[in-house]
Amino acid sequence: MARREVGEINAGSMADIAFLLLIFFLVTTTMEVDAGIGRQLPIKLENPPDINIEINKRNVLEIMANSNDQLLVENKWIEIDELYDIVLDFYTINKVNKDVDINMPNYTDVDVNICNTEINKLNVLLEKDPENIVFKTEKNKWETKMILCKSIDGGSYKEMNKQAIIQLKNQGGTSYGLYMEIQNILKQVVNELRVLECERLGFPDYFELKEQNPDDQEYIAKLRVLVPERIIESKIDR
Amino acid sequence: MSKFRKGGKKGIPGVNTSALPDIIFMLLFFFMVATTMKEVDMQVEVVKPEASQAVPIENKDDVDFIYIGFPIDAAVGTEPRIQLDDRLAPNTRAVGEWKLLKVREGKTVVKIVTSLKVHEDVGMRLVSDVKEELRDINAIKINYSADKVK
Numbered sequence: 001m002a003r004r005e006v007g008e009i010n011a012g013s014m015a016d017i018a019f020l021l022l023i024f025f026l027v028t029t030t031m032e033v034d035a036g037i038g039r040q041l042p043i044k045l046e047n048p049p050d051i052n053i054e055i056n057k058r059n060v061l062e063i064m065a066n067s068n069d070q071l072l073v074e075n076k077w078i079e080i081d082e083l084y085d086i087v088l089d090f091y092t093i094n095k096v097n098k099d100v101d102i103n104m105p106n107y108t109d110v111d112v113n114i115c116n117t118e119i120n121k122l123n124v125l126l127e128k129d130p131e132n133i134v135f136k137t138e139k140n141k142w143e144t145k146m147i148l149c150k151s152i153d154g155g156s157y158k159e160m161n162k163q164a165i166i167q168l169k170n171q172g173g174t175s176y177g178l179y180m181e182i183q184n185i186l187k188q189v190v191n192e193l194r195v196l197e198c199e200r201l202g203f204p205d206y207f208e209l210k211e212q213n214p215d216d217q218e219y220i221a222k223l224r225v226l227v228p229e230r231i232i233e234s235k236i237d238r
Numbered sequence: 239m240s241k242f243r244k245g246g247k248k249g250i251p252g253v254n255t256s257a258l259p260d261i262i263f264m265l266l267f268f269f270m271v272a273t274t275m276k277e278v279d280m281q282v283e284v285v286k287p288e289a290s291q292a293v294p295i296e297n298k299d300d301v302d303f304i305y306i307g308f309p310i311d312a313a314v315g316t317e318p319r320i321q322l323d324d325r326l327a328p329n330t331r332a333v334g335e336w337k338l339l340k341v342r343e344g345k346t347v348v349k350i351v352t353s354l355k356v357h358e359d360v361g362m363r364l365v366s367d368v369k370e371e372l373r374d375i376n377a378i379k380i381n382y383s384a385d386k387v388k
Contacts, residue, residue, distance in 0.1 A: 014258075018263050029275055036292050040380070173361045173363070176359070176361070176362060179362055180382060181287070183289075184289040
C-alpha cells in the first residue's frame with residue numbers, strides 16, 4: 001500500500017480562538033490595584049475601666065469637620081491644605097526645644113530607670129489583679145520602651161506626652177472624601193516622621209517593614225513608641 | 239533591458255498571516271498577567287477618594303470588601319447604599335451578620351481585614367454606622383480604600 005500523506009491541519013481559525021480568549025479576559029478582569037489606608041478600630045471592652053483623668057487641653061488636637069465640609073481645628077476655621085503644618089507642629093514643635101508652643105504637647109526624657117520603676121509599679125498592680133488588660137498592655141508598652149532605651153546611644157529618648165491625642169469629630173453630612181483627606185494627612189505626617197527616625201537610628205527602610213515578619217516587629221514596636229499614632233474618633237453628631 | 243523581467247502576469251502576494259495567532263496569544267498572556275479577576279458585579283457606583291499614603295493590599299484572600307455608594311439601578315433610589323458581595327444590604331445590621339458568616343476556617347474575625355470602598359460623596363453617617371457595627375463583632379482591622387496618587 002502506498003503511504004498516504006497526512007494533510008496539514010488548517011490553523012487559520014487559531015487567531016479567532018485566541019481572540020475569543022483575549023476578549024473573555026478583557027471583560028472579566030480589572031486592571032486596578034487595591035490600595036488603601038489601614039486603621040484599627042478601638043476594641044470594645046465589656047467592662048470599660050472608669051477612667052476619669054483630667055486631660056490638659058494642650059495635649060489634644062481637635063479636628064472637626066462639619067456637614068458643609070468646613071474644618072475647625074483648635075477653634076479656628078482652616079483650609080484643608082493648612083492642616084499638614086498644624087499636625088506636624090503638634091508632633092514636633094516641642095520636641096527639640098522645650099515649650100516653644102505651650103498649646104502643643106510637651107516631650108519628656110525617658111530612660112532605663114524610669115522604665116524600671118514603672119514596670120515595678122505595674123507588677124505590684126498585676127499581682128492584685130492578674131487579668132487586668134489595661135495593666136497588661138501598659139506593662140508591655142514599658143517593656144518595649146526599656147528595650148528602646150537600651151538600644152539608643154545615651155540610653156534615653158524623648159517621649160511625647162502620654163495623653164497627646166488627635167481627636168476627629170465628624171457630622172453626619174461630612175463627606176467621606178474630606179474624611180479621607182484628613183486621614184491621609186495624619187498618615188503622611190506619621191510616615192514622614194517615622195522615616196526620619198528610621199534614618200536616625202539606622203533601622204531598615206520604614207516602608208519595607210512588614211508586621212507579619214517577626215524580625216520587623218521589634219522595629220515597628222519601637223517606632224510606635226517614638227512616633228505614636230493616637231487618633232480618637234468621637235461619635236458623629238447626628 | 240527586460241532581461242530579468244520575463245513576461246507573464248504578476249499578482250501581489252497575500253500577506254502572510256501565520257504569525258497572527260502568536261501575536262494575539264501574546265496580547266492574551268499580557269492581559270492574563272497584568273489584570274485580576276473582578277470580585278463582584280457592582281450594584282453601586284463608587285468613585286474612590288485619592289490618597290498619597292495609600293499602600294497596596296497584599297493578601298487579598300484575607301480581606302472582605304464592603305462597597306458603599308449610590309445605587310446604579312435608579313429604581314432602588316438615590317440614597318447611598320451598602321453592597322455586600324453581589325447584593326445590596328437592607329440595613330447596617332446585615333453587615334455584622336455577613337462578616338461573621340465570611341470568617342474563614344482556622345481564622346478569627348479579628349484577623350480578617352475589612353476594606354471599605356466608599357464613594358467620596360457619601361456622608362460619614364453611613365460609614366460611621368458600618369464601622370460601629372464592625373466594632374461590635376470585634377472586626378477591628380479596617381482599610382479605607384483609596385486610589386494611590388503621587
